[in-house]
Amino acid sequence: MAATETLTAERILEATEEVLRRYGPAKATVVDVARVLGVSHGSVYRHFRTKAALREAVTERWLSRTETALAELTAAPDRPAPEKLHAWFAHLFEAKRHKAGDDPELFATYNVLIDENSGVVEQHIGVLIDQVRSIVAEGAREAEFAAPDPDATARALFDATSRFHDPAYAPEWRRPTIETEFEAVVGLLLRGLRA
Structure with a gap:
C-alpha cells in the first residue's frame, strides 16, 4: 500500500476477499491481510477488533451486494407486481449462480463463512423476505395478488x-x-397468487 493511501475498512475488506480467495478460510489470517495491504496486523485490528469480526464483515459485505441490487428492483414503480416478483426471483437466482460459477473458490469460502456467521445470514434472509413481502403487499393493494397475509406469503414464496x-x-x-x-416453479407460484 502506498504511503499516501489511507487504510479504510473497505480496503481491508477488499484485501480480505483476495486473501480468502488465495488461501481459503482455514488458512487465511489477519497477518496475510495486513501483508497484502503493506501494513501491520495491528492496523487491521484497529478497524476490526477480532478475526471473527473481520470475517463477519466480509460475509455481510458479500451478501449486501445482492440485497442492494434486489432493493432497486423492489422499489421500481413502473412494473406490475407479478412481473416485479418474477424479475426479483430471477435476479436472485442469477446472482447466486454467477457467484457460484464465476468465482468458485470464493463461493466455497463464503459458504464456510456463512456457516460461522448465522446471525449475518439470518439478517440477510430477513432483508430478502421483507423485499418479497413489499412486492406481495403491493400486488395485494393493486388487486393483482390474493394475499391476505403478505408476511406469511413472502416467507412461503x-x-x-x-x-x-x-x-x-x-x-x-x-x-x-x-x-x-x-420458470415452472415461479410460474406456478405466480398463478397461485393471482387474485
Missing part, C-alpha cells in the same frame, strides 16, 4: 424457491434444465 437461491443447491444450478425448472 422464499421457502418454495429455495432450490434456486440456497447455496446448498449450487451443484444443481449447472444442469441444462435448471432454467426451465425455475
Whole structure:
C-alpha cells in the first residue's frame, strides 16, 4: 500500500476477499491481510477488533451486494407486481449462480463463512423476505395478488424457491434444465397468487 493511501475498512475488506480467495478460510489470517495491504496486523485490528469480526464483515459485505441490487428492483414503480416478483426471483437466482460459477473458490469460502456467521445470514434472509413481502403487499393493494397475509406469503414464496437461491443447491444450478425448472416453479407460484 502506498504511503499516501489511507487504510479504510473497505480496503481491508477488499484485501480480505483476495486473501480468502488465495488461501481459503482455514488458512487465511489477519497477518496475510495486513501483508497484502503493506501494513501491520495491528492496523487491521484497529478497524476490526477480532478475526471473527473481520470475517463477519466480509460475509455481510458479500451478501449486501445482492440485497442492494434486489432493493432497486423492489422499489421500481413502473412494473406490475407479478412481473416485479418474477424479475426479483430471477435476479436472485442469477446472482447466486454467477457467484457460484464465476468465482468458485470464493463461493466455497463464503459458504464456510456463512456457516460461522448465522446471525449475518439470518439478517440477510430477513432483508430478502421483507423485499418479497413489499412486492406481495403491493400486488395485494393493486388487486393483482390474493394475499391476505403478505408476511406469511413472502416467507412461503422464499421457502418454495429455495432450490434456486440456497447455496446448498449450487451443484444443481449447472444442469441444462435448471432454467426451465425455475420458470415452472415461479410460474406456478405466480398463478397461485393471482387474485
